[in-house]
Amino acid sequence: MLKFERILCPVDFSEYSTRASDYAYSLAMHYGSKLFFEHVVQPLTAAYPYYAFPDTVNQIYWNLGAVAEDRLREIIKDYSWNGVQPQFVVERGLVPESILDFSVREKVGLIVMGTHGRQGLDRLTMGSVTEKVLRKSRCPVLAVRKPGHDFVAPKDKAEPVHLKKIIYVTDFSDTALRALDYALSLAMEYNSELTLLHVLEEMPGTGDLQSATGRALRQLENPIPQDGANWCTIKPVVRLGKPYEEIIQLALESQADLIVMGVRGRNALDLSLFGSTTHRVLQLGSSPVLAVRV
Numbered sequence: 001m002l003k004f005e006r007i008l009c010p011v012d013f014s015e016y017s018t019r020a021s022d023y024a025y026s027l028a029m030h031y032g033s034k035l036f037f038e039h040v041v042q043p044l045t046a047a048y049p050y051y052a053f054p055d056t057v058n059q060i061y062w063n064l065g066a067v068a069e070d071r072l073r074e075i076i077k078d079y080s081w082n083g084v085q086p087q088f089v090v091e092r093g094l095v096p097e098s099i100l101d102f103s104v105r106e107k108v109g110l111i112v113m114g115t116h117g118r119q120g121l122d123r124l125t126m127g128s129v130t131e132k133v134l135r136k137s138r139c140p141v142l143a144v145r146k147p148g149h150d151f152v153a154p155k156d157k158a159e160p161v162h163l164k165k166i167i168y169v170t171d172f173s174d175t176a177l178r179a180l181d182y183a184l185s186l187a188m189e190y191n192s193e194l195t196l197l198h199v200l201e202e203m204p205g206t207g208d209l210q211s212a213t214g215r216a217l218r219q220l221e222n223p224i225p226q227d228g229a230n231w232c233t234i235k236p237v238v239r240l241g242k243p244y245e246e247i248i249q250l251a252l253e254s255q256a257d258l259i260v261m262g263v264r265g266r267n268a269l270d271l272s273l274f275g276s277t278t279h280r281v282l283q284l285g286s287s288p289v290l291a292v293r294v
Helices: 015-031 056-079 096-105 129-136 172-190 210-221 243-254 277-284
Strands: 007-009 033-039 087-090 112-114 142-144 165-169 193-200 233-240 258-263 289-292
Touching: 007 015, 007 096, 015 033, 015 112, 015 172, 015 210, 033 056, 033 096, 033 233, 056 087, 056 193, 096 129, 112 129, 112 277, 165 243, 172 193, 172 258, 172 289, 193 210, 193 243, 210 233, 210 243, 243 258, 243 277, 258 277, 277 289
Parallel strands: 007 033, 007 112, 033 087, 112 142, 165 193, 165 258, 193 233, 258 289
Antiparallel strands: 142 289
């Protein structure tokens, strides 16, 4: 079964990165992963490259690193349970580049990030740290945002996140098939209900809707291991409409705790506003999204 050996959770000390930390800890606990918390101190010159800053400002910048270390030490105390022994690192540089460089250097298998924090995924644009990491990361990225329902129990240190319902979205491409490995692994690990979703984008010809739905249902079930039902509840679902709308709607109806999607190509998210299904689900949906690229 697929495992996450090393997990990276970038934090900016906002409530959104705290929520992502809960997910990262839960996953590390379930998979026995090595967990890293990273904070990046970005120099002021990155935002204002043509300004000369006085020494007092530069001193504040260097002091921020020490402050971040103290705060990270407090954070890892909250997540040093059930065999998880997190490590922290403070880096200096541009935030997305530092996150990506660390993930490659440490051979990270999963990045868990909060959205709508200070550097989070803005609801109206994808020009953010999270978007840049999603677009360029070589490993899967779990983008955690405020859920539409409350399934995170911060006071429960034994199990801060309960992934009871997972939606796997597929267009039957090779990329989607790769994402299925992650969806199955998570569903089996958390003993979740796993919904396999395919959306028919166009209305088939007269009388063909039933046969098209039947074909899609068979395609959904074919790659599932024979013993898959022994580990989790599996529900194939076919819907008709715009993919992103149906994905978001099903997530709301079922109160899904996680959506797993494949991302095509290195530039699948490097598009204009509302340029792709994954892009729109990340922007407009209420559930965390695990984006998997080949």
